[in-house]
Amino acid sequence: MEHGLEWKVxxxxxxxxxxxxxxxxxxxxxxxxxxxxxxxxxxxxxTRLRFDxxxxxxxxxxxxxxxxxxxxxxxxxxxxxxxxGLMGTPRxxxxxxxxxxxxxxxxxxxxxx
Amino acid sequence: xxxxxxxxxxxxxxxxxxxxxxMRYIEFPSDFKRIRDYAAQVLQDCPEAFLEDGLxxxxxxxxxxxxxxxxxxxxxxxxxxxxxxxxxRVRFIVxxxxxxxxxxxxxxxxxxxxxxxxxxxxxxxxxxxxxxRGPKSGPDDGGNSLFAALDYWNGGMIYSEARNxxxxxxxxxxxx
Numbered sequence: 001m002e003h004g005l006e007w008k009v010x011x012x013x014x015x016x017x018x019x020x021x022x023x024x025x026x027x028x029x030x031x032x033x034x035x036x037x038x039x040x041x042x043x044x045x046x047t048r049l050r051f052d053x054x055x056x057x058x059x060x061x062x063x064x065x066x067x068x069x070x071x072x073x074x075x076x077x078x079x080x081x082x083x084x085g086l087m088g089t090p091r092x093x094x095x096x097x098x099x100x101x102x103x104x105x106x107x108x109x110x111x112x113x
Numbered sequence: 114x115x116x117x118x119x120x121x122x123x124x125x126x127x128x129x130x131x132x133x134x135x136m137r138y139i140e141f142p143s144d145f146k147r148i149r150d151y152a153a154q155v156l157q158d159c160p161e162a163f164l165e166d167g168l169x170x171x172x173x174x175x176x177x178x179x180x181x182x183x184x185x186x187x188x189x190x191x192x193x194x195x196x197x198x199x200x201x202r203v204r205f206i207v208x209x210x211x212x213x214x215x216x217x218x219x220x221x222x223x224x225x226x227x228x229x230x231x232x233x234x235x236x237x238x239x240x241x242x243x244x245x246r247g248p249k250s251g252p253d254d255g256g257n258s259l260f261a262a263l264d265y266w267n268g269g270m271i272y273s274e275a276r277n278x279x280x281x282x283x284x285x286x287x288x289x
Contacts, residue, residue: 028149029146031255032252032253057167058167058171060171060175060178060255061175061178061261062255064255064261066255068240068243068244072240072241072243088166088167089166089167092165093168093171096260096265097260097264098228098239099243101239102240
């Protein structure tokens with residue numbers, strides 16, 4: 001069975017964050033290409049990214065690892081990551097491995113106002 | 114003051130979690146591309162309440178991935194053996210043909226430092242320790258599956274003496 005992941009650019013929010021919608025499964029097959037794309041963006045300079053995870057169905061340890069690497073890259077390059085809409089299994093997985101404690105979350109409605 | 118407990122991975126060949134009597138059995142070739150399919154196949158007639166909206170499949174996939182990728186090095190000629198019991202609770206024994214989790218003691222030490230940073234709310238240190246990188250870790254490895262597993266498998270997670278076989282169990286609060 002194919003489990004795809006799409007990261008769709010939503011635009012730049014009023015607070016300056018470039019927003020993406022994550023849709024599908026961030027798993028051992030899809031997370032590496034997502035990571036490479038986002039690391040390239042963060043490496044280009046101080047970048048503020050926000051991920052809307054309301055459409056994220058599945059997250060595994062490779063996906064969590066990608067998030068950790070992005071958090072580390074953002075810190076190294078003076079950028080910032082924020083998340084909205086984390087729920088269901090992805091939220092449970094981030095909670096089980098305690099990574100939820102270093103994730104900054106915004107309310108979905110507040111993020112674009 | 115909150116209680117600070119750090120769990121650890123345990124080696125215990127004679128643990129009851131390795132008693133496969135009455136368990137169902139299936140074996141898979143080590144095809145990396147089919148890891149999630151294998152987990153879904155094992156769970157195809159699992160009671161809905163145990164699935165927890167995909168969380169069980171995710172956690173079982175991690176164990177299968179560790180066996181196929183790190184144990185069997187994705188060599189399709191090597192088998193991954195799975196014993197499973199989905200009655201009243203979920204229990205699995207997963208065995209690969211690899212050299213075993215030789216870095217287990219190092220991992221336990223890393224995990225203790227990681228959880229200490231978390232307990233102390235030292236989030237900069239925690240970010241540095243968020244993923245485990247062993248000598249054989251690949252660039253795409255998440256390095257965090259066992260952190261979640263220790264919490265998720267609430268009835269135990271035990272390794273065999275050869276460290277190429279793991280037994281896990283998860284209990285549920287509502288008995289069916």
